[in-house]
Amino acid sequence: MAYLFNHRHFYEGLKEGKLLGLVCKSCGKYTVPAKICCAECGSTEIEAVQLSGKGKIKTYTVIRVAPEGFTPPYILAMVELEEGPWLMGNVEGCGTELSDAELIEKNVILGHKVHPPAVYSAGEVVSIAFFLE
Numbered sequence: 577m578a579y580l581f582n583h584r585h586f587y588e589g590l591k592e593g594k595l596l597g598l599v600c601k602s603c604g605k606y607t608v609p610a611k612i613c614c615a616e617c618g619s620t621e622i623e624a625v626q627l628s629g630k631g632k633i634k635t636y637t638v639i640r641v642a643p644e645g646f647t648p649p650y651i652l653a654m655v656e657l658e659e660g661p662w663l664m665g666n667v668e669g670c671g672t673e674l675s676d677a678e679l680i681e682k683n684v685i686l687g688h689k690v691h692p693p694a695v696y697s698a699g700e701v702v703s704i705a706f707f708l709e
């Protein structure tokens with residue numbers, strides 16, 4: 577069984593504003609980022625699709641100690657996509673001095689951010705970013 581697409585394809589799509597994932601022909605659920613099978617039922621009857629990139633913040637934290645190439649503080653969130661799966665990414669466009677649950681259930685739209693090459697990367701790094709709607 578071959579991957580329909582790999583992480584390079586995923587991040588190239590992200591740079592073009594596309595959120596690429598899988599939809600399962602057996603159960604109808606979505607998987608993102610792509611895996612070799614459906615994350616819900618394990619079926620390999622899957623096809624590549626473009627997801628909406630829209631979702632709601634379900635939980636988040638403020639990163640104050642960042643890896644090389646990232647500037648702290650920033651917000652790292654788990655977002656429930658419209659299609660169902662949860663995806664982790666940084667929240668851009670708002671400050672980090674927030675009340676405890678200020679961003680919970682806020683609508684976001686997917687974007688991306690390009691970081692310069694770092695010590696442990698093979699080139700530029702593309703990260704998942706979410707912007708408040």
Ligand SMILES: [Zn+2]
Binds near residue numbers: 602604616617618
């Ligand atoms: Zn499935």
